[in-house]
Amino acid sequence: MTEIDRRTFLQRLAVSFGVVLTPGTTAAILTGCRPDPGIGRQFFTAAEYLLVGDLVERIIPATDTPGAREAGVPEYVDMLLTHFSDDQVRGEVREQLLALQGWLREHQADRIEHLDPELAETLIAALDQEAFPTAEDGPLPLDGLPGGETPLFRRLKPWTVAGYYTSEVGALQELHQSPMGVYQGDIPFAEVGKTWA
């Protein structure tokens, strides 16, 4: 909900039900719309941060709405690694990123964006297949991937998804939130059109 939506909602509420909204109450509701206080890069090196940005943007790219990088997913992943992961997970992820940087150098690239576009796509598909294999899969299309007991994307995928769809961009631009003030249990999906955030 934008700030305007919320104000309208509150006014309507106050008028129709005689609800007494103290200034404190209103402020509490409206602070829901304050911008992100911002989280910074604490775990990643500058190079790792760039690489992670490229990877998450490949998982959820900018289309008609912004992608994972603009939605702050690299900072979100950094926050998870800094505060919510143990040393083992931190070590494994760092090793996998290092190995990926090595792989890129072997292919004469600093960044995924510098690879031949087709090779870049194959790389991403291979990382995805490694993490989420299916019965129909052939062997991995590339050699020398970071590997590991928990493949990189098995962590990075859910982190990217959670980071993106709980961001303002993901929740309000890519998806939408249910409006306040109504519950309808059984309506045509066509009336709604998109997943609720």
Place this chain on the structure above:
Amino acid sequence: MGVNQWDAIVVGTGMSGGWAMRVLTEAGLKTLALDRGRMVEHGDYPTEHKQPWNMPWRDGRVHPDDRKDYPIQSRTYAFSEYARHWFIKDTDAPYAQDQPFDWIQPDVVGGKALIWGRQSYRWSPMDFEANQRDGHGVDWPIRYEDLEPWYDLVEQTIGVSGARDGIPQLPDGVFQKPMDMNAAEKAARDRIEATFPGRRVIIGRAAVLTEPLDGRAPCHYCGPCMRGCSTGSYYSTQSSALPAARATGNLTLLARKLVHSVTYAEGRATGVRVIDMETGAFEEHTARLVFLCASAPGTVRIMLNSKSPEFPGGIANSSSVLGHYLLNHHARVGAGGEMEGMEDRYWRGNRPNGIYVPRFRNLGGDRRPDYVRGFGMQGGASRSGWARGGSMRGTGAAFKAALRVPGGWRIGLQAYGEVLPYHENYMTLDDELTDKWGMPAVRFHVGRFDNELAMRKDMAATAAEMLEASGARNVTTYNNAEIAPGNTNHEMGGARMGRDPRTSVLNGWNQCHDVPNLFVTDGACMTSSACQNPSLTYMALTARAANYAIDQLKTGTL
């Protein structure tokens, strides 16, 4: 009256204490309400409507440091960054456990009424007769008819939405209009009821308004009630009982006061001893009536700590059953599955309620050889959202587009079972452990026995059988018996009601057999547990007992 002299003292301001203070003050009694929690005024809900991206750890994650401070509280589903500030720091209020027991405790005025799941079901005649019929536990001194008018009053006052379903074992009440079911729930209901005559699937009955009531607005369906609701749309002490009690001019409410014990002289409770939690100093308050509403274990703790030459084992404990026959519900057992089709159906708004399957076992012709009593089930269906992307194959624009559309429907049922009254399920005061303020801590001794274990097998199997009948595929069951008792949030017993002062602590008016002006009206009074969520019954019992006490004062009997 002197500074610390009152007509009535109410200990605890949660679900039952809210009702005690409302009824007592409305009758004109100068009432002191005490709570160890900090003051929370209505509207003082800092995370209400906060967007996930405005939370420090994004969407309510529990920080590892909080798990250290709140090792037990953080195990309830309701605990997150959005609601942590309602719970007690376990490191301030430790307790001992002979076997694991999760005691979920609030640390605020309003108690767990601020955090509760709001499911509100009456007990039925069968539930008050159960002990007498099968011989487990002592007979309840009251029957459904005794409580019925008080259920009416409580429902009208707090506002309960629900449908009149006409189910004898789950009596209808005074309801506001029910919330809707979604497409998958309706389909499941129709198929389950057609397959199993005698089993019903109903919309949950919830203390959430669907119509305006006393200056409180109907629900606006933002979803997570436990953050607090500044429109007062769900029942809490703050939204309803506190303003009503304050309006009488008869209420004095003091926060951060830890009630240490009930004082006693010549057959009567004279008042309470209290620790001021800021200064650590002891205070005494006296009153003609004392109501204990500190949650079942909290109340029993105070009673066990109230020692006198007449009652060396705790006040009103001539029977020696104080602390025994602790009850709870056993849950974390059920099934889930996927519903095919209906992909053209969706919902709008976040409904703070689910579906409910009332008890059907061991009544009518449905008899089990392997256990007595029964269980109900809470559940719901929904379409999976973006979170499914975390374990989905795919990347890029196609992946993003796929998540823009919701996934298939999933449905789940979780059973809540009755726990029998056992002498072996008890609590005492620990010999050494105290809380941060020096008050003796509780030691729990609570296990599960054969009746519950046999019931659990049937709970899982039945949930699965019903979901299969509903058309669900890939049905899987769970039976997390290892999750500690207590984690179902419905702790009761310890000062049970009964007809015989030799085997019970309270009479049929929630009045101590031994100490007539001492009343216990929270879950501690329960003689059996039934399987319904219990708070509505605590509120009805409290309203009834408070009215009785007022009458007794008027006639000079008390």
